[in-house]
Amino acid sequence: MKDIDLNNLDLSNIGAWPTAVKIALIVIVSAAAAIGGFFLVIQGQIEKLERVEKTELTLKADFESKQAKAVNLEAYKQQLTEIEESFGAMLRQLPSKTEVEGLLVDISQTGLASGIEFQLFKPQGEQFIEFYAELPIKMKMTGGYHEFGNFVSGVAALPRIVTLHDISIVEDKKSQQLTMEVTAKTYRYLDDTEIQEQKKKSKKKGRR
Numbered sequence: 563m564k565d566i567d568l569n570n571l572d573l574s575n576i577g578a579w580p581t582a583v584k585i586a587l588i589v590i591v592s593a594a595a596a597i598g599g600f601f602l603v604i605q606g607q608i609e610k611l612e613r614v615e616k617t618e619l620t621l622k623a624d625f626e627s628k629q630a631k632a633v634n635l636e637a638y639k640q641q642l643t644e645i646e647e648s649f650g651a652m653l654r655q656l657p658s659k660t661e662v663e664g665l666l667v668d669i670s671q672t673g674l675a676s677g678i679e680f681q682l683f684k685p686q687g688e689q690f691i692e693f694y695a696e697l698p699i700k701m702k703m704t705g706g707y708h709e710f711g712n713f714v715s716g717v718a719a720l721p722r723i724v725t726l727h728d729i730s731i732v733e734d735k736k737s738q739q740l741t742m743e744v745t746a747k748t749y750r751y752l753d754d755t756e757i758q759e760q761k762k763k764s765k766k767k768g769r770r
Contacts, residue, residue: 672716678705679703679704695749699746704740707731726747730743
């Protein structure tokens with residue numbers, strides 16, 4: 563190879579080239595073909611293999627997740643039963659439409675029994691929320707901290723759910739009397755007819 567002048571090689575007559583040059587050319591062409599084949603075929607296969615491996619990992623994780631759920635299915639059923647029972651117990655604490663008036667009387671009597679004096683006791687309009695209705699009651703009353711504490715405790719002890727919101731207590735410096743403003747909220751469950759009516763209203767709003 564050292565004695566061969568590559569500049570004197572005739573490209574149109576490769577057959578007349580020296581054997582060493584022919585062998586070198588074959589090696590170069592073979593190497594180029596191998597490299598080209600790698601990038602054209604093997605590289606694509608490698609990328610495909612990587613995608614398949616990622617898919618395998620995803621499917622394996624999904625299988626393991628579903629398997630874990632299947633193994634714990636009975637536990638999930640038990641939890642669902644407990645949740646339904648708990649929900650039913652809470653629902654029973656909500657008065658029906660006919661019991662709301664009695665509950666309002668209970669709240670008022672709790673205040674009077676606590677030694678406070680009502681200046682305002684005004685139920686607001688009902689607000690419908692899914693399967694229940696919320697009834698806010700604006701209240702303004704006078705008394706002392708002790709009386710207010712008894713009132714809050716008495717409301718908490720009622721058999722029905724009543725929550726207190728936006729509590730504000732102000733002292734009248736002249737009379738040294740305390741005035742508390744608060745919004746009490748009581749709740750009632752909706753019957754099937756009312757629930758259907760609320761669903762219809764929600765659908766109409768969604769179409770607008």
